[in-house]
Each structure stands twice: as C-alpha cells, then as structure tokens.
Amino acid sequence: MKLSYLLLATAAAAFIGQAGLAQSAGDMTLGLGLGWVEPKSDTGALSNGTLETSVKGAARPTVTFEYFIKDNIGIEVLGALPFQHDISITGLGLVGKTKHLPPVVSVQYHFPTQSKLTPFVGVGVNYTAFFDEEATGALAGSDLDLHDSWGLAGHVGLDYAISEKAALRADLRYIDIDSDVYLNGAKIGTVNIDPVVAGVSYVMKF
Numbered sequence: 001m002k003l004s005y006l007l008l009a010t011a012a013a014a015f016i017g018q019a020g021l022a023q024s025a026g027d028m029t030l031g032l033g034l035g036w037v038e039p040k041s042d043t044g045a046l047s048n049g050t051l052e053t054s055v056k057g058a059a060r061p062t063v064t065f066e067y068f069i070k071d072n073i074g075i076e077v078l079g080a081l082p083f084q085h086d087i088s089i090t091g092l093g094l095v096g097k098t099k100h101l102p103p104v105v106s107v108q109y110h111f112p113t114q115s116k117l118t119p120f121v122g123v124g125v126n127y128t129a130f131f132d133e134e135a136t137g138a139l140a141g142s143d144l145d146l147h148d149s150w151g152l153a154g155h156v157g158l159d160y161a162i163s164e165k166a167a168l169r170a171d172l173r174y175i176d177i178d179s180d181v182y183l184n185g186a187k188i189g190t191v192n193i194d195p196v197v198a199g200v201s202y203v204m205k206f
Helices: 003-016
Strands: 028-038 051-055 058-070 073-080 083-089 093-101 104-110 117-135 144-146 149-163 166-175 178-183 186-192 196-205
Touching: 058 083, 058 196, 093 144, 104 149, 117 144, 117 166, 117 178, 149 178
Parallel strands: none
Antiparallel strands: 028 058, 028 196, 051 083, 058 073, 073 104, 083 093, 093 117, 104 117, 117 149, 144 178, 149 166, 166 196, 178 186
C-alpha cells in the first residue's frame, strides 16, 4: 500500500467521526496485540541496479502506550518484539536474514463520537534498528550489514468500545524505512522496505 492509499483511509476516518465520546487530557491507554509487517513488493535494486530485492513479511506481538496531552489528542509509542525477515534476490533466491525493531512515536487525534466506534489518525517518527543480519545461499560466508533507518510514519485506526475502560482496535500504519546495505564492508545499494503494518489489539484505558 502506498502513502496515497493511507491518506485516502485517513480522509475516510475523518468523515466517519463527526460526533462523540471524547478522550480527556491526562488519560492513558495500554494496547496489547499482534502486528503484521508487510514490506512493499518492490524493495529496490542493489549493485547499481543489477540485482532486484524482495523482503518477506512477518508477524509479532506489539504493545502501545498513549498519553493524552489534550482532549482527543494523544502521544503514542509503539513497541514490538523483534521482527525477522527473509531477504531474496531475483535469480539467486534467499540470500539473507535480518531482524529489526521499528519503534514509532506518533501524535494522534481521536475523533469524538457518540457510538462505540472511534476512528483516529496519527503521524509520527520511526527509528528502525537492524541486527543479527545473516548472509545465506549464494552469499553464505559474506558479511551482510543493514544500517539503521529514520523515517516518517502515518497511522489510521478504529476502536470498538466493549466497556468504559476497554476497546478492540484495528489499525494500519505506513512506515518509511530505507536501509543502506553493505556486503563485506562495501555499500551495494539501498533497500526501500516502506512497509504497511496491519494490527489488531486489546486497548485498556487508565
């Protein structure tokens, strides 16, 4: 999914939420769930465009914490267990594996509603740390290194209240992740992972 699709979803969420149940300044929420990271299908080319890469998706447990600095406006931190991805090159197959942590800090607006459904949107900053890189297959024995990445992140979602203190959440994030790739100490290109992260979670209000 490209950023334009995320913006369309944001506009739709804004249209839905025209009445409502407000979140008050000083409120806090904790969310426990599961996230699926799906990198874009074309993650870029290495070695001056001669090698096309692909990165497979992965699922992991996630946790979110949000503090409301004003009514309906919160600052959220997303964390997760490390995601592991397989890296493939067209014609060579599986050539590597890596793990990463993609924490995101976002400012979010929750649209006030009078129903059990509360849409929200957010924008933030992501820092992705790569580690435990391993070269395999045709590159076995090589030193593979993916550098850490900073990027923007967008967020849309919907909460369904099951009580005054709890909700079920479904959400989507777009994260800009671009990592410089080094093989045996030499830079061979940049992988543009730019994933969509689909999540479901149970959210508790304090």
